[in-house]
Each structure stands twice: as C-alpha cells, then as structure tokens.
Amino acid sequence: MSKQPEGCAPLARDPLSAEQAGELAALFKALADPVRLRLLSLIASQEGGEVCVCHLTDAFELSGPTISHHLKVLREAGLITGERRGTWVYYRVRAEALGRLSAVLLPAEVPA
Amino acid sequence: MSKQPEGCAPLARDPLSAEQAGELAALFKALADPVRLRLLSLIASQEGGEVCVCHLTDAFELSGPTISHHLKVLREAGLITGERRGTWVYYRVRAEALGRLSAVLLPAEVPA
DNA sequence: TGTCAAGATAGATGTATGTCGAAGCAACCG
DNA sequence: CGGTTGCTTCGACATACATCTATCTTGACA
Numbered sequence: 001m002s003k004q005p006e007g008c009a010p011l012a013r014d015p016l017s018a019e020q021a022g023e024l025a026a027l028f029k030a031l032a033d034p035v036r037l038r039l040l041s042l043i044a045s046q047e048g049g050e051v052c053v054c055h056l057t058d059a060f061e062l063s064g065p066t067i068s069h070h071l072k073v074l075r076e077a078g079l080i081t082g083e084r085r086g087t088w089v090y091y092r093v094r095a096e097a098l099g100r101l102s103a104v105l106l107p108a109e110v111p112a
Numbered sequence: 113m114s115k116q117p118e119g120c121a122p123l124a125r126d127p128l129s130a131e132q133a134g135e136l137a138a139l140f141k142a143l144a145d146p147v148r149l150r151l152l153s154l155i156a157s158q159e160g161g162e163v164c165v166c167h168l169t170d171a172f173e174l175s176g177p178t179i180s181h182h183l184k185v186l187r188e189a190g191l192i193t194g195e196r197r198g199t200w201v202y203y204r205v206r207a208e209a210l211g212r213l214s215a216v217l218l219p220a221e222v223p224a
Numbered sequence: 225t226g227t228c229a230a231g232a233t234a235g236a237t238g239t240a241t242g243t244c245g246a247a248g249c250a251a252c253c254g
Numbered sequence: 255c256g257g258t259t260g261c262t263t264c265g266a267c268a269t270a271c272a273t274c275t276a277t278c279t280t281g282a283c284a
Contacts, residue, residue, distance in 0.1 A: 011149070011210070012156035021146040021153070029144035033272080034133035037123070037140070041133070044124035044220065053231065066273055068232055087230060087281060093124070095219035105214035107207035108156065145242080165261065178243055180262055185241095199251055199260060 012108035027101055030077035035060065036070045043080060043093050050092040053082075124220035139213055142189035147172065148182045155192060155205050162204040165194075 016024070031037060042059060043051045057067045071091060074080045079098065082091045128136070143149060154171060155163045169179045183203060186192045191210065194203045 011153045012205070014153070015157050016150050016153040018146065018150070021149040024149050025144055025146040028140050028149070032137055032141035032144040034130065034137040035272085037133040037136050038128050038130070041123045041126070041128040045127050057231090062272095063274060064231070065233080065275080069272075072232080084231090084280085089231065093219075098123070098217050098219050102214045102217035102219075105210050105217070107205075107210050107214075147242090169261090174242095175244060176261070177245080177263080181242075184262080196250085196261090201261065 009104075010106045010108060011104055012106075024101075024104060027077055027079070027097075030073050030079055031101075033070065033073075035062065035066075036074055039067070039070055040074060040079065040093060043091050044098075050090045052088045052090055054088060056091070121216075122218045122220060123216055124218075136213075136216060139189055139191070139209075142185050142191055143213075145182065145185075147174065147178075148186055151179070151182055152186060152191065152205060155203050156210075162195075162202040164200045164202055166200060168203075 031040070038060075039056055042056060043049075053067070053071065056071070057064050060067060071080070071082065075082055075091075077097075078094060080091050080093050082089050084090075143152070150172070151168060154168060155161075165179070165183065168183070169176050172179060183192070183194065187194055187203075189209075190206060192203050192205050194201050196202075
C-alpha cells in the first residue's frame with residue numbers, strides 16, 4: 001500500500017536520486033524471489049487475467065501462510081491486486097506497474 | 113560470473129519454471145538495493161559509458177569496501193563489467209542484460 | 225446459531241545480506 | 255627498492271527475510 005512512483009526515466013538517462021532509488025529498490029526487492037516471480041507469472045499468464053489463491057497454493061510445495069506472505073509482498077509493492085468474491089480471493093497483476101519497471105530498465109540507445 | 117540466462121519470454125506469456133524463476137530472481141536481487149541501483153544508473157548514464165571506481169566512491173557516503181562489495185554483486189550478476197587500466201578500474205553496464213530483464217517484465221497485451 | 229473451509233495474521237527460527245575496519249594486491253613514483 | 259594510492263578481500267556484526275506452526279477472521283451453509 002505504498003505510493004506509486006511516477007513514470008521514472010530509464011536508469012541510463014540520468015543518475016537516480018536517493019529517493020527514486022529507494023522506491024525502485026523496493027519494487028525490485030518484491031521481484032527478487034523465485035516463488036514470487038512464479039506467482040506473478042502464474043497470475044499474469046492466466047487466461048482471463050485472474051487466479052484464485054487456492055490454485056496458487058496448489059502449484060507450490062509450500063505452506064499456505066508462506067504463499068499468503070508472498071502475495072502480500074507483491075500486493076504491498078503494487079504489483080498485484082486481490083479481490084475477495086465469496087469464499088475465494090482472486091489476484092490479478094497491475095500491468096502498468098510491470099510496464100513502468102520494464103521502461104526503467106531500457107538501455108539508453110540514442111535518447112534523442 | 114554466473115551463466116547468462118537465455119532470452120526468456122515475458123513473465124506474462126507462460127508460467128516460469130522453477131529454474132527460470134531462480135535465475136531471474138538472482139538478477140532482480142542484484143537490483144534490489146538502492147545503492148546498487150544508483151551505481152548502475154551512474155555508470156549507465158555516464159557519457160562514454162564507463163566510470164572509474166574512484167568517482168563512484170566519491171558519490172556515496174559509504175566506505176570503499178562497501179562500494180566494492182556492491183560492484184561485485186552487480187558484476188557477478190552479469191549486469192556490469194570491470195576493467196583495470198593502470199591504476200584505476202573502470203566499469204560499464206551490459207546493455208543486453210538490462211534489455212533482457214526489461215523484456216521479461218513487459219506485460220503480455222495481445223501476443224499475436 | 226454452530227460448524228467448516230479459505231485466507232490472513234502472529235510469533236519463532238535459521239539463513240542471507242549490508243555495513244564496517246583491517247589487511248592484502250596491484251600499479252605508479254621517488 | 256620502499257612508500258603511496260586505488261581497489262579488493264576477509265572477518266565480524268546487526269538487521270532483514272523466507273519459512274514454518276498455531277491462531278484468528280471471514281464467509282457459506284445446514
């Protein structure tokens with residue numbers, strides 16, 4: 001539930017400020033775990049764009065609380081959103097957030 | 113000096129294998145620190161593409177060993193390369209590595 | 225209302241990591 | 255050859271983090 005960093009020019013355009021670097025590092029930290037990357041990928045690649053948590057827990061040999069913890073990290077980083085519908089909770093990715101990170105990593109390559 | 117992961121389709125195309133996720137997580141872990149992001153950005157945004165370590169240590173209020181440690185993490189992740197010329201060591205970014213990571217994060221958005 | 229199932233939270237624990245000072249290497253210069 | 259400077263490696267330490275079990279909350283349904 002942190003504030004979303006703005007568009008943010010590519011790394012290679014200008015040196016990052018300490019503040020920008022801190023915000024970006026928090027996002028990359030959320031991605032810096034194999035389980036979380038697989039969760040994100042499972043959600044993102046799903047037909048319809050959303051996945052029930054029960055399907056995610058089944059896909060790993062990890063305890064429910066551990067999956068729940070990883071989903072919370074991704075959620076608080078702003079990379080996914082969760083919605084409860086009845087008994088189940090469904091997650092979907094925030095494509096803008098991923099796109100923003102992708103843009104930050106683009107090499108400079110003749111800016112103008 | 114780990115082996116470079118191959119092109120790797122976007123996260124959103126297909127669910128990542130455990131192995132792919134592990135390799136990617138190692139790369140994102142290297143980016144998951146404010147100091148390393150600023151170092152990378154300082155190097156990448158430099159006119160000429162390379163920076164002397166002495167310039168990098170001057171840019172932070174951190175000890176030399178700490179900067180050296182972070183450069184090593186980036187180097188072993190394959191994100192930068194270092195070259196010694198005489199007294200000084202110069203670093204430059206591996207644009208392909210950054211570009212690959214950028215591509216992985218691209219949202220799917222009508223693949224065909 | 226009582227019970228059951230799906231998820232989330234809390235607390236504990238082992239491991240990983242960021243930081244430092246001290247020491248080691250490598251290259252220049254008297 | 256000895257000294258100085260730039261950078262890396264080593265060892266120590268405090269903090270952060272992934273994982274677990276146990277517990278709590280929420281909703282469905284009899």
